[in-house]
Amino acid sequence: MALETAPKGEAPDDKAAREQKAIRELENRLADAYAQDRSPAEVGVAVQSAHSRFAGSTVRDFVPILVERAVRRELEPEEGFETAEVIVSAGGAQAPTEKIATGATAPGLPGRVRSLATDRRSLFVLAGAGMVAAGAAAWAVTRPDAEPVQAAAPVSGAPLTTVSGVVGSEKAAFFDDRRVAEIFAAHGFDVRVKTAGSREISTSIDLDGQAFAFPSSLPAAEKLKREVGVRTQFTPFYSPMAIATFTPIVELLDAAGAVKYDGPAPTLDFSAYIDMVQRGVQWDELAGNTSYPVAKNILVSTTDARTSNSAAMYLAVASYVVNDHAVVRGATAEQHVLPTLQRLFLAQGYTEGSSAGPFEEYLTAGMGATPMTWIYEAQYVSAAVAGRLRPEMVLLYPSPTVLSRHTVVPLTPEGEQVGALLHNDPDLQALAAEHGFRTGDAARFDEVVTEHDVPVTADLVDVVDVPAFETLEHLLDGVAGAY
Structure with missing residues (x-):
């Protein structure tokens, strides 16, 4: 494949789009070429992995060509294939012809080629004669004293x-x-x-x-x-359940005595929330409400209890609070909490079958449609990492909450x-x-939320147990029967 050099004066975004289009076409073409021996996913992983090695290059014109050569060498390895790391200086004298790979030579290649390993599974990146102008980058354009680019992790040559x-x-x-x-x-x-x-x-x-x-x-x-x-x-991994909301909503609930500030993130007093639901309080009835004067009931938006785990976790918290702060056990307790649970779900109207839909609506539709959305904490952290949160968005923890494992x-x-x-x-x-999940590597999660300035409660204390399997099923069936 020959890629045209980008026209002079072309905007960086246009160059990036041209390169991405060329990489997509390359991936499709190689998937067809190796269809008998390699899955499309395997080819795709090889292409994207090779492409990522050029992330630091400033000269982009020949990147798709180099990626193709690297992938073909990976997918058609030869015995004794020697991997190499190519580092090209931003200037300086031409290096003498160096022997690379399986005996091929690259006369006039700027910089140097340093042998790293003889592992045939490693990715190989190579710039051929005449393909790179003096000063162009293959893996990276570096200062003479720059650190070498590290080799990619091995990718198995066997079919996946x-x-x-x-x-x-x-x-x-x-x-x-x-x-x-x-x-x-x-x-x-x-x-x-x-x-x-x-x-x-x-x-x-x-x-x-x-x-x-x-x-x-x-x-x-x-x-x-x-x-x-x-x-x-x-x-x-696991994730605490939380509520995605907005600053004006938190301020209204705070004025109503339902929010506490005991840590980096505010908490919603779930008892106060359940009390407002049971009394049918509407947003426009809250004293001094000028930021969200809407005539609809105060309710957290959830998923469908008949299909979704996040809704089941919401039900677990609500049932605990309604049952006088005790885990529901037995038929009597189940019947006591069911009317409130049914109201919590049925009053919402239509609910989606999985958690991705409501959270996406929160991110895109704003406060008017979903002032409070029941989510996994991981969804909020992941959105922060992706840069999708707006300044007025707030992570609100229910007190108590549960852990979704x-x-x-x-x-x-x-x-x-x-x-x-x-x-x-x-x-x-x-x-x-x-991606926002808490794991056994607590330090890494702390690094992620600190780097992206996400105010999370690191050590959640007010966490309750989910009801026993049979009890939870009875409660979910009781809510489903009321739809």
Whole structure:
């Protein structure tokens, strides 16, 4: 493939778009070329991994060509192939011809080629004769005293094993992350997922052909384990439940005596909130309300209790508060709390089946549509990392809250290996923290929220237990029956 040099004066955004288009075309072309031996996902991982190695280059014209050469060398390795790191200086005399790769030479290549390893699995980046003008960058344009660019992590040359799973929608972005795919590929897996509500995963989704299921709570996982007859599970990360709201809403609730400021983030007194719901208080009835004078009931927006785990977690907190701050146990307690629980859900009107929808509406539609949205803390942190939060957006913790423990239920040996990787691999754990999840690596999560200035409560104290599996099912069925 020959890529035209960008016209003089072309805007950086236009150059970037041209390059991305060329990379997409390259990925499609190579996927077709290697269709008999390599999956499209494997080719895609190789292309994106090679492309990422040029992130620091300032001269971009030949990057797609270099990426193609690197990927072809990776997908068609030769015995004795020697990987190399190419560092090109921003100027200076031409280096003498150096021997690189499998005996090919690159006369006049600026800079130097330093042998790193003989591992045929490593990515190789090469600039051929006449392809790079003096001073152009292959991996990076550096000062003579600059640190060398580090070699990429090994990517297996063997065909990847496809492993399919069903996950809660709040984890879709994590599995879509190219870096996550690369780590799985390095272990020989092409992990492909589809999303569903966590309660759907444990009750109604056809799991035939799936290697693992990854609902967002222990109760959903326990139900699934009973249904499919497995005992193994992994809980690689967790997330407290929280409320996504806005500064004017927090100020109104504070004036009404329902908000406390005991830490970095405000907390909602759930008892005071339930009291307002039971009395049918509307927003425009709050004293001094000029910021949100809307004639609708004070309600937190949730997902559908019939399908979604986040709604089940909301139900768990509400049932605890309504049951005089005690975990619901037994038929009498269930009947006592059900009328309020039904009101909390039915008064909302239409609710979506998974947590991604309501949170996206919060991010895009603003305060008018959803003044308070029940979410996983991870969703808010992930949005902050992605730069999608506006200054008036606030993370509000319910007091009490519950922890949603995201649990992998393996259905095949390959699914068990994926679950073990999610639980044990430090790089996957670190990436989970970047997507907002709390993991065993608490320090990494702290780094993420500190770097992106997300006010989270690090040590949550007022956390309650979820009702027993059977009780939670009874309560969810009781709410579902009222729809």
